[in-house]
Amino acid sequence: MRGATILLSVLVLCATSCHIALSIRDGLLRNGNFELGPKPTEMKGTQVVGRNAIPEWEISGFVEYIKAGQKQGDMLLVVPEGAFAVRLGNEASIKQTFHVMKGMYYSITFSAARTCAQEEKLNISVSPEWGVLPMQTMYSSNGWDSYAWAFKALLSSVELVIHNPGVEEDPACGPLIDSVGIKALNPPRPTNKNIVKNGGFEIGPYIFPNTSWGVLVPPNIEDKHSPLLGWMVESLKAVKLINAPYFSVPQGRQAVELVAGRESAIAQVVRTIAGKTYVLSFAVGDASNSCEGSMIVEAFAGRDTIKVPYQSQGKGGYKRAALRFVAASNRTRIMFYSTFYHMRSDDFSSLCGPVIDDVKLLSVRVRN
Secondary structure, eight states, X not given: OHHHHHHHHHHHHHHHHHHHHHHHSSEEOTTTTOOSOOOGGGEETXXXXXXXXXXXXXXXXXEEEEETTOEETTEEOOOSSSSEEEEEOTTXXXXXXXXXXXXXXXXXXXXXXXXXXXXXXXXXXXXXXXEEEEOSXXXXXXXXXXXXXXXXXXXXXXXXXXXXXXXXXXXXXXXXXXXXXEEEEOOXXXXXXXXXXXXXXXXXXXXXXXXXXXXXXXXXXXXXXXXXXXXXXXXXXXEEXXXXXXXXXXXXXXXXXXXXXXXXOEEEEEEOOTTOEEEEEEEEEOOSSSOEEEEEEEXXXXXXXXXXXXXXXXXXXXXXXXXXXEOSSSEEEEEEEESSOEEETTEEEEEEOOEEEEEEEEEOXXXX
């Protein structure tokens, strides 16, 4: 009897632990792709009726359940993946509660498409942190983009809320949401082989399998915890994290595409020793996404700068560059941005730009 009691206790403990482990595992949230939908009795046309009608989610406001191929007048409502998605109308939101590891950094990834509102935006929050992501600029022509947003878990159980703060004459107008995922982020550290943290951009937000459009990483003004750990997006527009094999990546599995000219800059503050000589090296290329033309990446290290030209054929490839400088203080800010704006040659509605990768910073000895 005692053995049975102990076994039961172990099973209960295991079940609890397994639930927590499943909750924080990288990938889709529970019903994160909205393929499990409301019952017919919980629908009024396309509008969802009932706070808990969508399994695993709690909704409020005017929320619609959209099927792939569905139209609103002459407009086709785009579902990024699978057969179903949700649309957030006036002051509408979706919420899910899940377990995380307190003190850990996490990144939320979701896909969103614009519909009929004039100034669409989304308020993303994991209490007490929040950010507003504008949907005005679409970076791809397929009708949607994937976005990342990061947070630091201050509690072991958190609520993710995706909210449309807009109010339109048509209450149904608002962004369409699909594929909500999560990824735990382990903070990178400098090493004796590279002072730059996460120089290969391998530590970043969750990228959905079998998707070929990358993930937008928002600027600091919209997310104080960058999903691209170690880096700050110090610009007005996002940068795009791209991945092999869907894009040409100079080194490793991931790289960053500077998709919005000087409005798309990334930076990092690194530890240096004043008066010491350093070399900042990096790769510049194109993503093999028909982004053609004369590109220039400008790199900064403190007061020093270098312009690296790259003639892109839009078919992949890269070159390496280096900036030698003497540190002026114990903290040196390094930064990269694209001099020009670029559009894909096969799609004049899609922003693109040069790729940077394999960023390294090392001190060098100066011969007398």
